[in-house]
Amino acid sequence: MTDSRSPRPSVTQALTLHTDGRTTEAEAAYRQILDREPRNADAWHLLGVLRSEQGDHDSGIAFIRTALSIQEAPEYHLNLGSSLLALERMEEAMGAFMAALRLSPDKADIHFQMGNLFRARRLPNESVAAYRKAIALRPGFAEALNNLGSLLMEVGDAEAAVAAFAEAIQSDPANAGSHCNLGYALDTLNRLGEAAAAYSVALTFQPDFALAWSNLGNTLKGLGRLERALAAYRSALTHRPDFPMARSNLLMAQHYAPEFTNADFLAAAREWAIRDGDGPPLAAPAVRDTDEARPLRVGYVSSDFNSHPVGYFLENVLKTHDRSAVTAFGYANNSRIDHVTERLRAAAGGWRPIVGIGDEAAADLIRQDGIDILVDLSGHTGNNRLPLFARRPAPVQVSWLGYFGTTGLPGMDWIIADRHVLPPGEERYFTEKVWRLPGSYLCFTPPTEEVAVGPLPMLGGGPVTLGAFHNRAKITPSTVALWARTLAALPQARLLVKSREFNDSGVRQALRDQFATHGIAPNRLRMEGWSPRAEYLGSHNRIDIALSPTPFGGGTTTAESLWMGVPVVTLRGDRWAGRIGVSFLETLGLADRLVAADPDDYVAKTAALIGDPSALAGLRSGLRETLLHSPLCDAPAFTRSLEEAFRSMWNARKREP
Template sequence: MNILGSVRKYFGKTAPSAPPPSAEAQVVTVDAGILIREAAAELGRERYAEAIALYEKAIAARPEAAGGYIGLGFTHFRLGQLAPAITALQNAVARDPQSVDGLYMLGKACLAAGQGDSAEQAWQKLHLLEPAFEHVYVDHCLLLFSRGKADEAMALISKGIDHHPQNANFHFYLGNLLAEAGDYSGALNAYSAARAIVPPWPDLLSNIATALRQTGQLDASIEALKAAADLAPDSAPILSNYLMGIQYSDKFSKQEKFDALQVFAERFESQLLGQWGNYRNDTNPDRKLKIGYVSGDFRNHSLAFFIEPVLRNHDRSAFEIHCYYSHPSFDNVSANIKALADQWHDIFQIPDEALAQKIRADGIDILIDLSGHTGHNRLLAFARKPAPIQMTWLGYQASTGLRAIDFRVTDEAMDPTGTSEAYHSETLLRLPISGAFTPSPQSPPVNPLSALDGRPFMFGCLNNPSKITDEAIHLWARILTGVPNSQLMIGNATADVIARISSLFALHHVGVDRLSFQPRVSLAGYLALHNQIDLALDTFPYNGGTTTFHSLWMGVPLIALAGDTSLSRVGISMMNGLGLPEFCANTADEYVERAVWHATHPPELDTVRQSMRAKMEALNHHMALGVTSSLESAFREQWHTWCAQSSRS
């Protein structure tokens, strides 16, 4: 599960609601105090109507006091009656501006009603009045994060730790924020602090595992994921994280990975089969279709480079496009994607059952999962099969394991016929082109090959370090040995990544002086790094995706090793698609030989470099139109089939 995943994944369950505030001390008259105590007792019994009546009597007895209003507001909040809750709590705070209980509950009610500004204002006042008020830190932190104020959220939760250093959850949330910012080493330190306070709980172990994977500690990550899944066998997000983790590993066979997916389906999908069917969709085969895309990555995320060109080129006369967004934050990329959709649905706070009902009510004909087992996925909504036809595509190049998902969109290069059908619960829907890419407008021009200037030849891998396996380092060491004085650039390098990779290269007698480690940088800085790289080395068995497209756009071809899964065939698919099979290898030895040959023929390599941008421009234009057209044809064909089957049943 991608670390850039949902707040549900990275922040765990929301903090429990504060108990009904004790307001007796604020009430002078005995009668009002008795009424409030009786109301609180009724509230504890979940006799809400009786509680409301008693709180209203208390207010009538002592209208200038805040206590009755706080209790009344809390009760309405519990019932989901947000407007009267906010009114009551505003009355409470007007009568006692220093009521921390009133401010806390006012913030919660405003937040639930979508009034983020008002919630922030209430909680900021609370912090000034009572900096040690423990309950508010989690809620306020989540609010700030969801509003794109990650730095403020981190400062706030750090302040909470200062006041409550033994609150393990605060360390946990700090770790999640650090992970969101890409500081996985810092996240691991924060998680260790939480673990030192209380025994590890499943969400903590799962997030530790993700941070370990991001720092390249894959074996330790999978161990932590297994421990988390053992502690929480009924947690779909945690099991999804485990399933995602083993996709990175070459120590699990295709069959073992598929068996694990079937465990997920048996555990979570089998009990939902009764919700399938009974669709009310119009069975006219040629009418305008409603297409739903579901993802938590409609934001500053690699998926945006691939989904935007498709959304932009959809035929709106034949298809109505709905985007269901399952992440709490909304950024400029989200705004761009929202503008490309006919209907936009924020679904982060909608439970899976309610989401499935909403999708049915929206009349979606074809529903497409763009996440698989990565972060923010809504696979349990798909497991309820709310749409007649369901597909998975783009964000996760493997089976979901769910029978409720009818098709996985792919192509012949990624999934050659006969090689992977047995490892899919879905039918493979092979398109002529299965993906499109939009390059960043921040891209600098392609420069001449740096090695032509007499500088040491620079290999490069800017992929996520979690994809760098021991076997990859073994082959890269052979390549560096075969090209004297050459160097290898490693991107996204934290202290943990540097230590791990340096030690592994040392085992192959390659010194750290041959390695150039680069920290995580902005997109513009990341693209500029390609001007220093002469030849990229792809990772395996989990190939680069977005990084491969960026590399080729920047004129840097890569050596790709063909594998036996979709995830391990991205590189050769791209290089063959550009007419560059000489950069593709079928064996480990060939991978090394091709890298060494191209590194020792810089003029020929520069010729390829200077041609790449034009090839990518032509390919991107062709892909954007081609993938959208072929996808729409597949939508229509499958819809015709479903309509024909429905008419016979």
């Protein structure tokens, strides 16, 4: 066969070299053809495609435009549009794709790329229609089915996404990416056992698939198999050491396991910063001016600006910011948008979606907005943007609200806490400087759902019902042992657990088996899955007392239980994640009755509450008002203290050389 060294290679021979991955030889062959035939449009086009595949889109575009100047072909316009889309030159890409469609309206690849363009422009309806057209023209178009499924996940239609991924698998059964996508969709639908199976199939076809390992870890954590989850995260990092989210997932999971300590969290966070913090820390930008009277420009960054604890706890803070003191911007990394998102957007002074925007581009946007203080609300939780903070887009950077430990990031200046979650002396476990607010570090936004507090259920003649509405990962073996001791001390009681994971029958049976090893019969356990928030809140009217887990205690669930009049018995933990409920109860003045020093005290406090039904009923009837009139719900006062903290941080930065 003639190769690139031949003085007269053909386009077919050059294309063979190209498709075989022999790109240097292929480019030489294309250029030899063009030296001989300067108006060979196919050679110009294919040379442009090759250069674009190598990441040199500017050269690729120039070569393909040369081909088009010689003759038109739908493939030329299609590949020109693809290169323009890669450079985010949206209008030019649209023109190229439309030109391709005029020449070949029934070509599936063109509709597929139109779908990609509409998706990049945040036009989901148009994108779905384009993907569906591509699939109709080419049944079993696996890449289009996968992109359609991913888009459907973004807009919240997981059932339709499952169907798309399943069709992609039917077309290409060995495609590991399709199985991984299916696993993610099934997890979202609380079909955890099926999700774990889908990830396992993906890993059968591609054992080094780091994303599948990391996602499998998340699902295993949801199933309550924490040791296996930790192993899965480590496998992800073995195959892809530069995988920040997998390392964050590993760090996050450690907070659930009693064998890990605050020192371990610090060490793991520092390792994350070294490996994934994007190089040595950048110097903080200079303070832009010295006008002490102007409002500070504060940016909040989160993937959870929706129906999520971050959204619930932030809402009233945004609403009560003093506009003469703070101009608040939201940098929203969340694809899911709901009524909470809209309320947060309305309360903010500026709103910037950053989903799909790279860290450097997002950092440039923040700099252009002139942000003085950038606040991370995610830490090492899912879809965090910590690498963005590593780029130092603001003079002062702060961690608050969404996480419960050090980020480990040298560029994170402060962490906001209180004396209950971060007692004096534990500063050594944080790379950030600690700022303690005077009360709790959280401000609860009361639910908009109007659900009244019901009477104490046990007074109605039924059994005593203890409740625990925590995610399955928090129900660790030590938690099961603690709750089993409590049930053994209260033979008349039963336990209702409720969380999305309990939609899965395998999760339910595994927990029954765990309790059985402690002598607790299955008929003393009731398990329920996800329900809408109003129904979920109403479920509190079926329990007498709520139980907090260990070592990762209740946070949002504790606040919601108190709102519904249900006291929460809490073990004082050895870590921030085990003290969030303690912070609430200390603030309400209920710690002496509800915060236990050890497991014996936990059982005793629960039994004491059950043993005095009239006192428990009185506590229940007044809890909502107590909470509503406490510092936990005093958004104006809380926000003033937060603003004072920001101003002090800012002034301290101004004084630095």
